Amino acid sequence: MTDTPLLKVRGLKIGATIYPPGERPKDIEIVHGVDFDLAPGKVLGLIGESGAGKSTIGLAAMAYGRGGVELTGGEVHVNGRDILQTGVRDVRRLRGAEVTYVSQSAAASFNPAKKIMEQVIEAAVLQKKFNKSDAEARAVELFRKLGLPDPENIGSRYPHQVSGGQLQRCMTALALCPEPDLVVFDEPTTALDVTTQIDVLAAIKDAIRDTGVAALYITHDLAVVAQVSDHIMVLRMGEMVEYGTVDQIINDPQEDYTKALVSVRSIRHEEKQPGDTPILKVENITARYKGTDFDVLKDISVEMYRGQTLAVVGESGSGKSTLARVITGLLPPSAGQITFDGRTLTPDQPTRPLEDLRELQMIYQMADTAMNPRQTVGTIIGRPLEFYFGLKGAEKQKRIQELLDEIELGDGFQDRYPAELSGGQKQRVCIARALAAKPKMIICDEVTSALDPLVADGILKLLLELQKIEDVAYLFITHDLATVKAIADSIAVMFQGEVVRYGPKSQVLSPPFDDYTDLLLSSVPEMKLGWLEEVLEHRKMESAGN
Amino acid sequence: MKNIPISAMIGLFFTGIYFLAAIFAPLIAPYGMAEVVGDVWEPSSSEHLLGTDSIGRDLLTRLIYGGRTTIFIATAATALSFVTGAVLGFFAAVSGGWVDQVLSRFVDLIMSIPSLIFALVVLSVMPTNMITLIILMGLLDSTRVYRLSRAVAVDITVMDYVEAARLRGEKTAWIIFREILPNALSPLVAEVGLRFIFMVLFISTLSFLGLGVQPPQADWGGIVKENKEGINYGIQAALYPAYAIATLCISINLVADWILNRTTSLKGGRG
Incomplete structure (x- = not known):
């Protein structure tokens, strides 16, 4: 890498305090030392299961720890300064100006009492990047770029007056409005339907390319991240499993865990012939x-x-x-x-x-x-046995255990709570x-x-x-x-x-498909490069979320 | 029970003392409940720790027996109000529809009448004895408990596990007592403390007005009433039961606060 990275993370450790019932609170570490670089204008996908620490790492790029989470060690450099050391004032200047954030649920993130435009330009004006009219002009331009209908006027609507997919794109406009260097996308399409997801995904991808912004793209869906990222980092339980280019991760995964992620949904099921009644x-x-x-x-x-x-x-x-x-x-x-x-x-x-x-x-x-x-668990499973079959005592216990064995849970689960x-x-x-x-x-x-x-x-x-x-x-x-x-x-x-x-x-x-089935089938993300562009070219019908 | 905050410890300590004194009143009290043992409003002495009352009965004895009556009535009325209020509240939430409407509007109607006035009207026509008092106070207060339990249960009835129980074909009683009650217990338990305090205040008020516990039975509100003339002459007698009411209320509040904290906070709570 010739030029200095925009975002440089070294040995990042993140801890939290948990409060187990009946015990003293204790500190645990949820991210155990992660390193990565992100060059200007590039997109890095962070992928992993829930609890892998991907959102936590994403927010660390803004020096933020959500709900009791604390950044305990390591360095996070944005544009050359270590933002974990610079103090509150500098961090405040950074957030909403150099680094911005797109959350999973736009519906929960927008203030329902304010118009969209007001919220989209808020950060840009507050950070003195633009004055109000320039910011509004830029917002309209972003709305247009993101493919929102009626870009001139959509800003004067309230959040509940646009669809979920549109609101997610408004949120992207909000993040891009102050001309940041880095945008953190935290599962931006997870809450959307497949046919809507594809449009939002395409809009985000175009916007990233056109504005030349760098991005951290957090998701649990490898097929989605493959469409927008340059590099992918696979995380598991707070540690990096594998880092590589999209091509390498998808087509030539090295680690077992990555291989399992790539080959997920490999179940084969032979179709049965319908019976008589x-x-x-x-x-x-x-x-x-x-x-x-x-x-x-x-x-x-x-x-x-x-x-x-x-x-x-x-x-x-x-x-x-x-x-x-x-x-x-x-x-x-x-x-x-x-x-x-x-x-x-x-x-x-x-x-x-x-x-x-x-x-x-x-x-x-x-x-x-x-x-x-x-x-x-014993009561939960035992109740239908008791209720429908009148099983009691040892007989019921035996049947509960049989059922637990059937679902591959084995001994010791009967007395646990959900x-x-x-x-x-x-x-x-x-x-x-x-x-x-x-x-x-x-x-x-x-x-x-x-x-x-x-x-x-x-x-x-x-x-x-x-x-x-x-x-x-x-x-x-x-x-x-x-x-x-x-x-x-x-x-x-x-x-x-x-x-x-x-x-x-x-x-x-x-085939032949009707229009809706075609749209639905083609919208399911596939784990290959260039799938997004291919689909958008061949579509017959606009998705309902537009 | 290790991490009890100091305030809750104090609360538990005083509450414990009051309840023990109430239960063992005949053993602890130095004299008989209605026994005249001295002059009118004698000052405190080694024989009469708190002095004597307006007709020469030992004040400490009166306070201990008074506490027994007050606490017993308050406890019984609280129990009654919780059983009625919670069962009806849960039933309304589970049934929904017109059952809920009829019950809730009826409760609104009762609540719209100030409960003290309501109680005075009823007591002026009913015989004033302990059973009437308990039933009256319990039922009047059950409207508040009904509101709370219905609100809590409405949130729980929409959970999938309640729907699962319905689909299984369970009876309403099972849904109320096995699915909803265990999950609604935390807020209700915390509410018990607060309602109990209101009961103590309510019975004391009624007695002070002369419609509560009838003499020669002692109760805290009644003792205040009997001795209130003494205040003009600088006699403390009327203030002791007032102190007792205040300390009991504060102690129970401290305990209730702690329970509420334990059950609602995400941190130390077990919920």
């Missing part, structure tokens, strides 16, 4: 929420077979979770009927016989909130609770989307394994097409409350 038949279901005047579900008809998986795919707001609520009886439909294992299900849940409730179980997206934090489990373990316990009822069908509502890729992979493998043993059918609700490819036998694509495409997996995923 469906276990679940949804016929012409139309539904709306109380007090609203439009149908969330419009004339939905799908079928599922014993021991098979139907994947329902769609973006947020497409009605896929509502479909689950209708099937479980939490939201009675306004028209249509549901047949389960030959019997017609009553529309509302309280009137259903116990047998119907037992045979139709559900697993939730957030395992944290799906388990009572004041009950032990707070003492990791995310993946929690989801496994939820699976065991559903299995305890010996169901014929399980509704899986986004069960892997809150988990890290490697952990999610483990859960999917487990679900497939259990399907073979228990012969249970899954209604798999997800927005993630990679998951669908991995486990589905048949697929229903939903868009604005309608099933736009439905059939066996091989048929749904092979």
Whole structure:
């Protein structure tokens, strides 16, 4: 590297104080000495699972430690000065002027009471980079560059008046407005739908290229980071695992952990032929929420077979979770009927016989909130056994242990509380609770989307394994097409409350596509260089988030 | 129990003393509860540590027995108000819809009438005995507990684990006592202390006004009432029960504060 790096990090150590229940507070180290350089105008991707320390490192570039986190050692040089040493005044001049930040949730970061323009130019004016009118002119230009509709006037709207994808781009404009040297992007597209993500990603990439700003791009999705970065640093538990160019990391990973990340979602699942009688038949279901005047579900008809998986795919707001609520009886439909294992299900849940409730179980997206934090794993799994089968004492204990073995958790978990489990373990316990009822069908509502890729992979493998043993059918609700490819036998694509495409997996995923399915399929980030440009060239339909 | 702050220690100490004195009153009290043992408003002496009251009864004895009555009524009324208020509040939150509306609006109605006035009206037509007092105070106060428990439970009923229990086919009683109650306990336990103090103040007020505990039964509010004329002559007798009320309230507040801190803070709390 010939010129001096813009950002130079040496031996960065970050610590925090934790407060374990019933013990004295203790200090732990969450980042154990990380080194890297970032040249002007380059993009470095920081990637790792949750808890890897990637956001913490990103914020350290602004000399900031979030919520009790402390920068305990090492050096962070920005434009040649060590910002950990320069003191509060200098750091204040740095933030919002030389280094800016784009957070994951734009919706939570914008002040809902102020207009967008006011917030976008705030830092630039405050840092005396521009006067108000120049800053506004620059903001409009950035809005245009980021592909926002009506760039002249969008600034006079309030944050709730634009869509999630647009707001994320406004936030990028906010970060770029003071002409910083470095922007820290902290998972800027993670909260967005795939079809929206692709546009935001393209906008961010163009903006970075046009303004010549350097960036730290933090994400857990290797395929995303591969599209925008020059270099990638893989982090795990506060330590660097591997550092290299995008090309090298994607095509020739050296470390085992990186290889696992690159090859994630390598599950192969042979499509099963539909049986003769469906276990679940949804016929012409139309539904709306109380007090609203439009149908969330419009004339939905799908079928599922014993021991098979139907994947329902769609973006947020497409009605896929509502479909689950209708099937479980939490939201009675306004028209249509549901047949389960030959019997017609009553529309509302309280009137259903116990047998119907037992045979139709559900697993939730957030395992944290799906388990009572004041009950032990033994109680959580044991309750359905007791409730449906009247098991007691030693017999119940034995069955609980069998179930724990089935979900690969083994001994010693019965007496633990949910707070003492990791995310993946929690989801496994939820699976065991559903299995305890010996169901014929399980509704899986986004069960892997809150988990890290490697952990999610483990859960999917487990679900497939259990399907073979228990012969249970899954209604798999997800927005993630990679998951669908991995486990589905048949697929229903939903868009604005309608099933736009439905059939066996091989048929749904092979051309010719309708416009929406094409958009959805092409928007799933692929782990190869230049994918983004390729897709944008071939698209037939604009994404809904625009 | 190692890291109890000093304020909570003081609170626990005094609260403990008051409760022990209340429980063992017949053993500790030097004289009989209504026994006339001396002259009117005798100053303190070795026989009568706090002197005597307006008709010559031992004041310390009266205070100890008075504490027993006051604390017993306050405790029983608090228990009643929590059981009724919490169960109804949870029930309203879990049921939702018109059940919630009817209960909540009824509670609003009761709360819109100042509870002291309400109590005075009821007590003027009902026989004034301990049972009436406890039921009246308990039910009036349960409206406050209802509000709190409903608010807490509404947040909990939308959790997926409650939905999971419903989908399993569980009865409302199970959902209330096994899914919601354990998670709502922290704020409720902290509230118990505060409500208890209001009960002490409430019963003392009623007795002071002559509608609470009836003589010759002793209670702190009643003792103030009996001796209030003495204040004009510089006699301290009416102030001792006032001190007792104040110290008990402050002590319980200190304990309640500490519990509230423990259960709501992200740091030392176990929640």
